[in-house]
Amino acid sequence: MLAWAAGATASGVRAQQPGLTLPEFVPRSMLHVQETRLERSKFPVIDFHSHLTWSDGMDGRQRVTPTAPPAEVLAVMNRKNIRTMVNLTGGYGAGVAQTVKAWDRAHPGRFITFTEPWWARTPEPGYPKFQAAAIEQAHRDGARGIKVLKTLGLYLRENLKAGKLVKIDDPRFDPMWEAAGALKMPVAIHTSDPEAFFLPIDRHNERYEELHAHPDWSFHGRDFPSDRELQEARRRVLRRHPKTQFVCLHVANSENLAYVAECLDAHPNMHVEIGARIGELGRQPRTSRRFIEKYQDRVLFGTDAVPRGDEYPQQVFGEKLYEIYYRFLETEDEYFDYAPAAVPPQGRWRIYGLGLPDALLRKVYNGNAARLLGLPPVTA
Numbered sequence: 001m002l003a004w005a006a007g008a009t010a011s012g013v014r015a016q017q018p019g020l021t022l023p024e025f026v027p028r029s030m031l032h033v034q035e036t037r038l039e040r041s042k043f044p045v046i047d048f049h050s051h052l053t054w055s056d057g058m059d060g061r062q063r064v065t066p067t068a069p070p071a072e073v074l075a076v077m078n079r080k081n082i083r084t085m086v087n088l089t090g091g092y093g094a095g096v097a098q099t100v101k102a103w104d105r106a107h108p109g110r111f112i113t114f115t116e117p118w119w120a121r122t123p124e125p126g127y128p129k130f131q132a133a134a135i136e137q138a139h140r141d142g143a144r145g146i147k148v149l150k151t152l153g154l155y156l157r158e159n160l161k162a163g164k165l166v167k168i169d170d171p172r173f174d175p176m177w178e179a180a181g182a183l184k185m186p187v188a189i190h191t192s193d194p195e196a197f198f199l200p201i202d203r204h205n206e207r208y209e210e211l212h213a214h215p216d217w218s219f220h221g222r223d224f225p226s227d228r229e230l231q232e233a234r235r236r237v238l239r240r241h242p243k244t245q246f247v248c249l250h251v252a253n254s255e256n257l258a259y260v261a262e263c264l265d266a267h268p269n270m271h272v273e274i275g276a277r278i279g280e281l282g283r284q285p286r287t288s289r290r291f292i293e294k295y296q297d298r299v300l301f302g303t304d305a306v307p308r309g310d311e312y313p314q315q316v317f318g319e320k321l322y323e324i325y326y327r328f329l330e331t332e333d334e335y336f337d338y339a340p341a342a343v344p345p346q347g348r349w350r351i352y353g354l355g356l357p358d359a360l361l362r363k364v365y366n367g368n369a370a371r372l373l374g375l376p377p378v379t380a
Contacts, residue, residue, distance in 0.1 A: 038326040044083040046369040049275035049302025055091035060120030062093035068307030080322040086112045088147035100142035115143035132175035148189040168233035181244030190249045192230040238267040247271045254280035275302035279338040282351020289354045313341035
């Protein structure tokens with residue numbers, strides 16, 4: 001449907017002219033500002049957050065599907081100075097063993113695989129003990145950490161897809177968290193989502209276009225907990241398991257860095273990574289830089305990259321994505337796109353570079369992840 005806008009004719013008479021629908025509106029900035037293209041990062045990168053394979057823990061079939069062949073991923077890695085990619089969604093059971101064999105062992109040092117919980121077994125009486133044992137087996141098979149999707153807290157229900165939502169701090173997961181700590185397997189946990197996803201999809205919602213394109217991403221109403229309830233449930237898990245290292249993905253809550261700072265101060269076992277959130281960090285550059293400076297030993301580089309994931313421009317794996325991240329971290333460029341897309345996919349704004357000094361860049365790019373994963377320091 002077309003909108004209509006008032007215009008003026010040569011005679012000065014006002015007339016109605018056809019306007020634009022919102023998807024057709026692709027404005028070009030008239031600012032004349034510095035544009036820096038960084039084809040390679042200043043220091044080698046460990047991308048702590050990628051999805052090179054997918055599995056479905058709700059179906060229990062242990063099946064893993066690659067999103068791209070290793071050769072395709074390695075070609076980009078070599079051009080963009082990416083030393084290692086951490087594939088968080090490596091599967092579970094036989095699936096994770098298959099992923100480790102096809103990626104980690106076939107290309108030593110380039111890929112690291114995380115395992116996932118076996119959600120399909122959660123209704124079973126013996127699940128807590130079973131899940132802890134499954135983590136131990138995954139570790140023997142070569143998995144280096146655990147990935148917990150937002151499935152926990154927002155999708156998993158008492159009867160898998162029916163009944164009440166299972167809470168993040170449900171005690172049946174305590175043996176899993178403890179096993180992770182004992183095995184020194186960091187837990188990469190995605191909890192909640194942007195705050196706009198918990199609000200009505202209306203004219204006041206700054207992510208209207210994103211939610212209109214993905215209405216299933218909305219957690220407004222029904223029986224969903226609030227963003228803060230989810231965040232606090234995760235804090236209770238961190239508090240109960242101080243020997244387990246948690247990496248809260250997407251900066252934990254990138255829209256409220258003061259709250260994240262409060263959490264980091266209270267929980268020494270908490271870390272954060274920046275995947276798919278430079279759109280938020282980059283529109284508050286002074287606050288973001290101060291945050292990274294203060295917590296420089298606990299911030300990890302990540303992108304949430306998905307090969308061939310063209311429907312998610314803010315995280316589609318490819319050279320353009322990494323160039324934007326490098327520009328954001330290394331330069332003081334102003335007002336540039338946070339994703340390789342004609343229309344900003346998360347919200348209609350642009351971002352500003354942080355211009356981090358070398359000492360911080362080394363830590364964010366590779367040092368913090370290497371230490372957490374027990375890898376040799378990156379010396380290049």
